[in-house]
Amino acid sequence: MPKYVSNKLIKMQRNxxxxxxxxxxxxxxxxxxxxxxxxxxxxxxxxxxQNFNDALLAKWKWRLGTKDNGLWKHVLESKYGS
Amino acid sequence: xxxxxxxxxxxxxxxxxKKVKFWEDKWVGKETLKSKFPRLYIISDCKDGAIExxxxxxxxxxxxxxxxxxxxxxxxxxxEKQFLLVIDGPRLRKEYFxxxxxxxxxxxIYSVKTAYKALQKTTEVQNNEFKMLWSTRVTPxxxxxxxxxxxxxxxxxxxxxxxxVQLQHSLCDLCNAHEETTYHLFxxxxxxxxxxxxxxxxxxxxxxxxxKAKINFQHFHLFDFNSRQNLAWRGMWxxxxxxxxxxxxxxxxxxMKVDLIKIFSQAxxxxxxxxxxKIPAALFSYSDWCLSPHTxxxxx
Numbered sequence: 001m002p003k004y005v006s007n008k009l010i011k012m013q014r015n016x017x018x019x020x021x022x023x024x025x026x027x028x029x030x031x032x033x034x035x036x037x038x039x040x041x042x043x044x045x046x047x048x049x050q051n052f053n054d055a056l057l058a059k060w061k062w063r064l065g066t067k068d069n070g071l072w073k074h075v076l077e078s079k080y081g082s
Numbered sequence: 083x084x085x086x087x088x089x090x091x092x093x094x095x096x097x098x099x100k101k102v103k104f105w106e107d108k109w110v111g112k113e114t115l116k117s118k119f120p121r122l123y124i125i126s127d128c129k130d131g132a133i134e135x136x137x138x139x140x141x142x143x144x145x146x147x148x149x150x151x152x153x154x155x156x157x158x159x160x161x162e163k164q165f166l167l168v169i170d171g172p173r174l175r176k177e178y179f180x181x182x183x184x185x186x187x188x189x190x191i192y193s194v195k196t197a198y199k200a201l202q203k204t205t206e207v208q209n210n211e212f213k214m215l216w217s218t219r220v221t222p223x224x225x226x227x228x229x230x231x232x233x234x235x236x237x238x239x240x241x242x243x244x245x246x247v248q249l250q251h252s253l254c255d256l257c258n259a260h261e262e263t264t265y266h267l268f269x270x271x272x273x274x275x276x277x278x279x280x281x282x283x284x285x286x287x288x289x290x291x292x293x294k295a296k297i298n299f300q301h302f303h304l305f306d307f308n309s310r311q312n313l314a315w316r317g318m319w320x321x322x323x324x325x326x327x328x329x330x331x332x333x334x335x336x337x338m339k340v341d342l343i344k345i346f347s348q349a350x351x352x353x354x355x356x357x358x359x360k361i362p363a364a365l366f367s368y369s370d371w372c373l374s375p376h377t378x379x380x381x382x
Contacts, residue, residue, distance in 0.1 A: 027245060029235040033205060040213045041206040042233065048202065055197035058088050062192035065182050 001053045009049055017046075091185050091200055092192075097178030099133030106130065110171050119165050121158065125151045133174065144174045211296040218313060219360035224320045231295045231323055234264045255333045256340050267330060269293040273340060274326050280346045281322060285375050311379045314357055314364070321353035322346075 010032055017035065018026040036051075037043025064073060094102050094109040102109045105116040105123055116123045123129065127149035128136055137146040146169065154162055186196035215228050230236045239252045239262040254262040256273040268274060270293045278291050285304075292298040302319040303312040325345045332338040354371045357364040366378040 037206055039216045040208050042209055042212050051201040052198055055194045058197055059192060059194055
């Protein structure tokens, strides 16, 4: 996911949380990284979508490095080397 | 994607040595051999090979064939001995592939959940007061208000001024004597202190209230209550916070007169309503709650 897209998504999430609308602009009192901490650590436990995206992408990296034998792996390996 | 967190979250499980790079992968200990033995790395003749290229099988026993560009100097030979000891640690296993073990999970297999947790870990410090706050049996709205009090992120006058909002004055509208800050408004204002004292007297206590929100909240418990009863009692803490905040807003925006009794009795009321709805064992009536809160809480 490009940074541009995730920034835009986070903006939507933030506006929703603090109650922005077209007519009124509200203050975002707590920075987004803090909102994304777990509730026990002082946040609201909302997913940090950038980190979550990385975690999802890394699953492919994992499958590439372990025993997965899908066609996708052969394609990548013949294109970029193993 | 930053690869650093990924690389430090798995370790190699040695199999036939076909995939693991002898010098560049971490397969023995926490470091690569390249960074642990930089001198030997320089004179190595096989810098980017896999482990299987640095030795051979002889009657099912692995033998190292280390190739050096030149003979080792005397002072290097102790280093080489140490090096040989280190690489003899892990055993190669001919019949298995080299594979990865995910360190963040017990079964060693990658999961998005544990990876996300590892990525978030750097910013996370567990905090008991927050844990307690979210386990109270009150409305989410009250918990969110409590959360903002803990973090000092409410639109109090000092916070608004910090963000460049124009105000007529920065004094607390309840006492008109001090600048309105979170700490002042909720805990040290002479008006709200009376409310806390009312609460103490109601339960038959005499306590000192800490002016730091989180600590104040944590201290809001009784030793002869069990944890379930104290959790219910902490609902009263949030009820008072909610009512102070609502009252402050009514005074500012609806020109209402400051009414201490109202703050306290409203807090008693909503605390009871919350318990009624969120704690099945709370069977006592509102009048019982007002007359003998201690007995009511003990019944939980």
